[in-house]
Amino acid sequence: MTLKNFFIGLSQNQILNNMAKKYGLKLGAQSVVAGTNIDEMIESVSELNTHGISATIDNLGEFVTEKKDATDAKNQILHVIEAIHANNVNAHISVKATQLGLDIDEDFCFENIKEIVSKASKYDIFINFDQEDYSHLAPTFRLLDVLSKDYDNIGTVIQSYFYESMDNIERYKDYRLRIVKGAYKEPEELAFQDKKDIDENYLKLIEYHLQHGKFTSIATHDHHVINHVKQFVKAHDIPADQFEFQMLYGFRKDLQYELAKEGYNFCTYVPFGNDWYAYFMRRLAERPQNMNLMLKQVFNKKTNTLVGIGAGAFLLGRLSKRKK
Ligand code: FDA
Numbered sequence: 001m002t003l004k005n006f007f008i009g010l011s012q013n014q015i016l017n018n019m020a021k022k023y024g025l026k027l028g029a030q031s032v033v034a035g036t037n038i039d040e041m042i043e044s045v046s047e048l049n050t051h052g053i054s055a056t057i058d059n060l061g062e063f064v065t066e067k068k069d070a071t072d073a074k075n076q077i078l079h080v081i082e083a084i085h086a087n088n089v090n091a092h093i094s095v096k097a098t099q100l101g102l103d104i105d106e107d108f109c110f111e112n113i114k115e116i117v118s119k120a121s122k123y124d125i126f127i128n129f130d131q132e133d134y135s136h137l138a139p140t141f142r143l144l145d146v147l148s149k150d151y152d153n154i155g156t157v158i159q160s161y162f163y164e165s166m167d168n169i170e171r172y173k174d175y176r177l178r179i180v181k182g183a184y185k186e187p188e189e190l191a192f193q194d195k196k197d198i199d200e201n202y203l204k205l206i207e208y209h210l211q212h213g214k215f216t217s218i219a220t221h222d223h224h225v226i227n228h229v230k231q232f233v234k235a236h237d238i239p240a241d242q243f244e245f246q247m248l249y250g251f252r253k254d255l256q257y258e259l260a261k262e263g264y265n266f267c268t269y270v271p272f273g274n275d276w277y278a279y280f281m282r283r284l285a286e287r288p289q290n291m292n293l294m295l296k297q298v299f300n301k302k303t304n305t306l307v308g309i310g311a312g313a314f315l316l317g318r319l320s321k322r323k324k
Pocket of ligand 1: 129130131132157159180181182183184219220221222223246247248251252268269286287
């Protein structure tokens with residue numbers, strides 16, 4: 001089992017997920033999660049705004065299996081919309097369909113998302129539909145197709161590891177799109193496995209959408225990609241208001257500030273809430289160097305962090321014995 005698969009396995013572990021919700025931000029997650037409540041999140045967003053950076057806010061949570069949890073998540077997101085408006089911060093919202101009940105019932109999820117999109121449209125707030133694993137790709141596009149008949153404040157994500165992404169980007173070119181490499185484990189029948197192929201396709205998708213599409217969000221921490229885009233937009237006279245760079249909260253902070261200072265539109269993805277565990281494990285899967293965040297906590301902070309890591313290591317050992 002690779003380290004990447006190991007952390008993806010951990011991200012899907014329900015016991016650890018539930019433990020994490022109970023015990024608040026631990027294992028270094030506080031460096032990459034902007035608090036557990038709306039007030040803390042708004043404070044972080046205001047701080048980003050002072051640096052000329054906008055935010056896309058993610059009320060953490062995904063793969064919900066109970067209607068009550070999906071309804072709670074919807075209500076919380078409605079509060080976030082109110083908070084953006086009341087505090088006049090420069091921010092929009094990212095939602096995950098599985099947090100709003102996609103795995104329970106597509107119609108129920110549709111009604112939840114519709115309520116969110118409708119409220120946000122009143123305040124002219126954009127709603128991005130994050131893309132999750134392949135099994136939720138088509139249903140998420142379907143939600144977009146149906147809602148776009150009545151609303152224009154919505155868009156989604158294209159993941160470059162899927163073979164079908166070029167077809168999808170052509171089909172959805174009239175939407176504001178965030179383009180990413182892709183964060184889930186997908187089989188080789190569906191997705192490139194080799195980093196070089198994923199990166200190559202990533203540049204193709206970005207270039208296509210910059211030239212033919214609506215607004216493009218280039219969401220990456222990869223400075224090679226960022227430098228390539230800088231040259232590409234210059235060479236092709238792509239106006240600055242047609243695109244932005246995006247990165248995750250707490251990652252490459254200096255580069256985030258630098259790009260904003262250079263005059264590029266910049267938007268930080270700001271996750272907050274108690275349901276931080278799966279999100280954090282996926283970040284470790286992408287970049288095991290992020291383990292530094294955890295280790296600093298172990299050596300600097302409280303013993304209960306050690307307990308958390310111990311539990312993680314124990315389950316990790318068990319997982320590594322299982323076949324994928
Ligand atoms: P990648 O991990 O490929 O790294 C490339 C290089 O960049 C590294 O070799 C290193 O040189 C440099 N680098 C990367 N991270 C660094 C760091 N922290 N510090 C220093 N150097 C670093 N995925 C998904 O499936 N659905 C979604 O909806 C989203 N949404 C989303 C929003 C935003 C704003 C971001 C930034 C990302 C996502 N993702 C996502 C995750 C995305 O698919 C991808 O998994 C991660 O961004 C990791 O890929 P990168 O392109 O950032 O660099």
